[in-house]
Amino acid sequence: MKLLEMKIVNFRQFAGEQTILFAAERAKNITVIHGYNGAGKTALLNAFVWCLYGKTTPDLDQPNRLLSEAAEAELVPGQEATAEVRLKFDARDFKYDVHRKARYRRSQEGGVDAVDKPRVEVFRTGLGGATESVANPEVQINQILPSNLHRFFFFNGERVEAIARPDAYEDVEEGVKTLLDVEIYARSVRHLQTQALAHLTTALGTFGGAESSALAEDYARAQAREAELLELQAQQRSNEQAIEAELQVIDDSLRRVGSVRDLVAKRSEATLQAKNAAANAMAIRHRQARLLSRHGYLALAAPVLERAAALLRAVDEGDVHRRNVSPHLVDELISSGTCLCGRTLGPSEEDCLRALGASARTADGATRAAAELSSLRTRRLQYSSDLREEQARLAQELQDCRRFREETDELSAKIGHPENGEQAEDLERRRSTEHRRLAETKVELVRAERDLDLARTAQRDAQTKMDKQQLQDERAKLVQRRAQAVRRVTDAFEQIYELQRQDVRRKLSDKLSEIWTSAAVKDYSATLSEDFRLDLRKKVAGRDVPVAGASTGEKQILALSFVGTLVWKAAENERASREDVAAGNVPLVAGGQYPLVMDSPFGALEDDYRSKVAEWIPTLANQVIVMVSKTQWRDEVESAMRERIGREYVLELHTPKAGAQRTIDVAGRQVPYVVETTGAELTRIVEVV
Amino acid sequence: MSDKDPAIKDRTRAILLALSTEERTLFSLVVRLERENLHLKKPELKAELIRIVEATIK
Numbered sequence: 131m132k133l134l135e136m137k138i139v140n141f142r143q144f145a146g147e148q149t150i151l152f153a154a155e156r157a158k159n160i161t162v163i164h165g166y167n168g169a170g171k172t173a174l175l176n177a178f179v180w181c182l183y184g185k186t187t188p189d190l191d192q193p194n195r196l197l198s199e200a201a202e203a204e205l206v207p208g209q210e211a212t213a214e215v216r217l218k219f220d221a222r223d224f225k226y227d228v229h230r231k232a233r234y235r236r237s238q239e240g241g242v243d244a245v246d247k248p249r250v251e252v253f254r255t256g257l258g259g260a261t262e263s264v265a266n267p268e269v270q271i272n273q274i275l276p277s278n279l280h281r282f283f284f285f286n287g288e289r290v291e292a293i294a295r296p297d298a299y300e301d302v303e304e305g306v307k308t309l310l311d312v313e314i315y316a317r318s319v320r321h322l323q324t325q326a327l328a329h330l331t332t333a334l335g336t337f338g339g340a341e342s343s344a345l346a347e348d349y350a351r352a353q354a355r356e357a358e359l360l361e362l363q364a365q366q367r368s369n370e371q372a373i374e375a376e377l378q379v380i381d382d383s384l385r386r387v388g389s390v391r392d393l394v395a396k397r398s399e400a401t402l403q404a405k406n407a408a409a410n411a412m413a414i415r416h417r418q419a420r421l422l423s424r425h426g427y428l429a430l431a432a433p434v435l436e437r438a439a440a441l442l443r444a445v446d447e448g449d450v451h452r453r454n455v456s457p458h459l460v461d462e463l464i465s466s467g468t469c470l471c472g473r474t475l476g477p478s479e480e481d482c483l484r485a486l487g488a489s490a491r492t493a494d495g496a497t498r499a500a501a502e503l504s505s506l507r508t509r510r511l512q513y514s515s516d517l518r519e520e521q522a523r524l525a526q527e528l529q530d531c532r533r534f535r536e537e538t539d540e541l542s543a544k545i546g547h548p549e550n551g552e553q554a555e556d557l558e559r560r561r562s563t564e565h566r567r568l569a570e571t572k573v574e575l576v577r578a579e580r581d582l583d584l585a586r587t588a589q590r591d592a593q594t595k596m597d598k599q600q601l602q603d604e605r606a607k608l609v610q611r612r613a614q615a616v617r618r619v620t621d622a623f624e625q626i627y628e629l630q631r632q633d634v635r636r637k638l639s640d641k642l643s644e645i646w647t648s649a650a651v652k653d654y655s656a657t658l659s660e661d662f663r664l665d666l667r668k669k670v671a672g673r674d675v676p677v678a679g680a681s682t683g684e685k686q687i688l689a690l691s692f693v694g695t696l697v698w699k700a701a702e703n704e705r706a707s708r709e710d711v712a713a714g715n716v717p718l719v720a721g722g723q724y725p726l727v728m729d730s731p732f733g734a735l736e737d738d739y740r741s742k743v744a745e746w747i748p749t750l751a752n753q754v755i756v757m758v759s760k761t762q763w764r765d766e767v768e769s770a771m772r773e774r775i776g777r778e779y780v781l782e783l784h785t786p787k788a789g790a791q792r793t794i795d796v797a798g799r800q801v802p803y804v805v806e807t808t809g810a811e812l813t814r815i816v817e818v819v
Numbered sequence: 820m821s822d823k824d825p826a827i828k829d830r831t832r833a834i835l836l837a838l839s840t841e842e843r844t845l846f847s848l849v850v851r852l853e854r855e856n857l858h859l860k861k862p863e864l865k866a867e868l869i870r871i872v873e874a875t876i877k
Contacts, residue, residue: 314850318853321849321868325865325868326865326869326872329869330872608877612872615842615845615876616845616872618838619838619842619845619846622834622837622838622842622846623849625834626831626834626835629830629831633827
């Protein structure tokens with residue numbers, strides 16, 4: 131997707147018709163838009179989002195008032211005006227032109243209200259030059275850049291750290307899976323199971339006789355139960371995330387209460403230590419289980435080993451001569467028919483030698499068995515020793531876990547004590563309530579998961595029985611064959627989905643770590659966990675632990691790093707997909723090139739972070755649009771980005787406030803920034819050439 | 820296969836090769852349906868899926 135041009139008509143601060151052309155060359159891919167506070171940077175960001183999705187970002191004040199004040203001021207009762215945004219872009223070999231309009235009318239009473247719901251039209255022009263109106267504009271836009279991902283590509287840099295919060299994990303995972311085309315497999319599984327298989331099972335019930343009919347009913351019941359449980363599970367997960375987000379807010383608030391700040395910090399540390407100890411204990415239990423499964427038989431082998439040793443000793447203590455006789459020598463003597471002394475062997479002598487050879491083999495075997503036995507005894511001792519060590523470590527970790535939990539409880543009691551003030555007491559009470567709710571929600575989730583397993587097992591059982599049925603009716607046999615094929619294809623989708631999901635997560639995590647490390651000042655590492663959480667981690671006494679209380683700036687860098695990672699991976703996928711198509715293969719993942727549109731990406735950052743972010747942002751996406759105030763556009767930022775700037779604009783704020791005029795230095799020139807005017811307040815988009 | 824990681828490619832290929840020819844065709848058609856028809860409502864999607872299954876598995 132490459133943004134070409136945006137036309138804004140009477141939208142928020144932007145009166146009349148105004149146009150922005152975007153830099154789109156490889157070497158000069160940055161468009162910079164300078165704007166004073168209130169000049170319309172956030173409104174401009176929202177112009178993109180509103181045009182494409184009919185939505186606005188949470189930080190846009192009064193989102194229903196889109197018509198510019200200047201246009202409103204000119205309306206007489208009964209007259210209408212339109213707020214409009216028109217965005218042109220290239221995507222997937224088409225040129226798109228998206229128009230969204232909102233009509234407003236001044237009523238007889240004097241208010242200005244929306245006439246109807248805003249409308250969107252999408253036109254696209256193919257390589258051949260033919261232009262068509264797209265029948266399902268919203269769907270078309272969603273296919274190019276899904277709505278649930280827009281916060282990753284059009285964002286306010288000062289709020290982007292919200293991506294790193296618990297309530298964003300599901301969005302992060304969904305965003306990753308949709309953008310990187312992995313979601314297509316999960317959808318395929320869902321549709322094959324709930325649509326195709328359900329249909330085939332019903333058909334089998336119709337054609338296959340009474341037994342098939344009963345099995346089809348069992349299947350349908352279990353499927354309905356599964357759907358019910360999935361909905362419940364989604365609800366509980368959403369509750370869980372909301373509670374975790376609330377807990378984070380409460381913890382952040384507690385950290386700001388002076389009387390308990392130290393106690394809160396200690397409690398965070400103790401909670402982390404308890405969590406680590408619990409995780410270590412879990413890891414030890416897994417190791418014990420593996421030890422048991424591989425070598426557990428040795429624990430029961432002692433009596434057997436002793437008996438075997440006794441038997442072997444008895445063999446060994448037998449005729450001492452047998453121990454010293456080589457079976458191979460005996461075999462050679464028998465086959466040559468001649469004794470060592472040269473005499474020809476008679477039949478009875480051969481028989482005697484054969485008996486001796488057999489006896490010698492037994493002794494030989496006994497010797498080897500004794501050696502093996504000795505090795506087994508050694509392994510048994512080693513196994514016992516390993517188990518004891520693991521047990522000791524487990525006991526230690528459990529003890530640590532208990533200790534840190536007790537410490538946490540004590541600290542919580544202190545934090546919530548009335549002597550620390552009402553605010554701390556109130557926050558602590560809320561925290562305790564939320565923790566209880568969280569625990570209850572987790573129990574519900576476990577219950578739902580268990581019930582889901584049962585429902586899925588019931589479906590599989592019904593399907594397995596249907597597969598095994600010996601059917602007479604030809605139609606029933608055909609349906610059975612189709613159902614089996616659909617099941618195998620569904621299994622393939624599930625396996626590939628899991629492969630892709632984890633592979634994508636791993637690669638994103640590696641790239642995230644690389645991008646974060648290039649920008650970060652502290653010795654933290656950034657990862658995308660198994661459940662798609664953005665995590666910062668650090669080494670404490672040789673152990674890898676999560677960072678508690680990362681600053682807003684650090685979360686901002688983390689979120690920016692993640693967005694950059696996503697854009698990079700989508701572009702990689704697109705390149706790989708094109709190679710596949712060129713080679714005649716079916717591409718399993720699509721991907722795409724996406725721009726980044728950022729309002730104030732440098733706001734909360736220290737100078738070090740600013741310059742690093744400024745250096746890597748242009749490399750993360752094929753096209754970058756940055757909206758900045760004067761204070762954000764400082765030397766280190768400008769010098770890092772200057773060479774890659776293809777277009778530069780100023781949002782010239784026109785205000786009736788006397789003495790408000792200001793200028794801004796853009797590429798060595800002083801240009802108007804705030805202009806005194808006599809009319810309504812408005813903004814003009816002026817290109818600096 | 821579009822993924823450059825050989826291990827993933829190999830494993831994906833192995834999964835697909837374990838399917839019959841008909842089933843692999845069904846797999847590709849379902850991928851295309853999902854990718855290109857986000858605009859379809861549920862009944863239309865169901866009808867299209869069933870049509871693909873019946874056309875592919877004979």
